[in-house]
Amino acid sequence: MDPLQQMLSVAEARARILEHFEPLSTEVVALGACLRRVLGSAVVARHDLPPFANSSMDGYAVRRHDADGAGPGHEVRLPVSMDIPAGSGLPGPLTPGTAARIMTGAPMPPGADAVVPVEDTNDRRDRMGGTPAEVAIRVAPAPGQYVRPVGQDVRAGEVVMPTGTVLGPAALGVLAALGYSQVTVYRQPRVALFSTGDELRQVGEPLGPGQIRDVNSYTLAAAAEHYGAQVLRLGIVRDRLEAVQAVLAAAAGQGADLVLSSAGVSVGAYDVVKTAVETAGGLQFWRVRMRPGKPLAFGRVHGVPFFGLPGNPVSALMTFEVFVRPSLLKLAGRRHWDKLAITAALAEPVRSDGRESYLRVVVTRRGEAYVARPAGDQGSAVLSSLVRANGLLILPEGVTEARAGERFTVWLVDGADAALLDEG
Secondary structure (H helix, E strand, O other): OOOHOOOOOOHHHHHHHHHOOOOOOOEEEEEHHHOOOEEEEOOEEOOOOOOEEEEOEEEEOOHHHHHOOOEOOEEEEEEEEEEEOOOOOOOOOOOOOOOOEEEOOOOOOOOEEEEEEEEHEEEOOOOOOOOOOOOEEOOOOOOOOOOOOOOOOOOOEEEEEOOOOOOOHHHHHHHHHOOEEEEEEOOOOOOEEEEOOOEEEOOOOOOOOOEEEOOOHHHHHHHHHHHEEEEEEEEEEOOOOOHHHHHHHHHHHOOOOEEEEEOOOOOOOOOOOHHHHHHEEEEEEEEEEEEEOOEEEEEEEEEEEEEEEEOHHHHHHHHHHHHHHHHHHHHOOOOOOOEEEEEEOOOOOOOOOOOEEEEEEEEEOOEEEEEEEOOOOOOOOOHHHHHHHOOOOOOOOOOOOEEOOOEEEEEEOOOEEEEEEEOO
């Protein structure tokens, strides 16, 4: 049998992995700490928003029919019977035939049904000045003009946000307006992370012959935190079976929801992670038809899901994006985990080995179309080309050669949509 056919496809592997994950328990968190968290229970409006009718402009509240006839060449003059600044409490009724000076956000006086903005009057004085005796209205207001009615935004008792809503800045604003100082959200996943390899050294250590710095501890921790996880850093583990077994037990003991390692899952004589996982739980599979990133291991250790990612930095990040990222999002209560994608034409021909391939590309826009060109060397250890890339072009399984002009799906690197620049 073709060795590639002995491996799982990307889609098969991802489906099998996601079967092992369900949303975590919920917790109550202060509103200010809820950005990008996922609601664990629906939010019901405690009161109307706005809770009272108010003005959306600085100007004059009137009974609309009292200003009928105002227009070019004809002013309607009304006595000013009250001044209503924002935050001054609810005013009394507006006396018929008069106007009330009113500020943005201030409550409408009962009886008033429109606001004439300052620009449509003769009032040009400092807004903090004294209340004028009268005002000349130069434009007749329309019914309800510049009035925010009670409940215009939200009605009391309405489900404002269902369970599963991702809380962005606007959502936090609505919650604040409704008086929610604490919110029920899904717990953040706890990811235990370690790197394996006798050749690895800490970033601040000098390098000896044949040694390299531990890159994956930083890239994978940053990726996990970017998708909402809390990272338990367990450092560098040497290529010894007992050392890996000990760190796997420590990860489970610290309450990890997911254990993540890099390196040690290929076929080398010192790749001991697979053996350690098998003794601490079991492997589901360990190879996927993906480039870069074939040696991916997935299983359970001490009852906790385990990912063993490749050691090469780009392979580690690619397998994280394809498999770990959706798992973390599902744990965190997300219901959708597809990446933002576009379709782009290749600017030059590319080759692959038939595995589903993720090419680092720079995407630009030509008119209404997108064009993708390789961001540099596609080697699995060449991290700099991933720094330059704003997208990952996906060559489907079975494609070994792609011509210039052929169109493929491109995952946009997070934050890269603003970097899709028009070519001159």
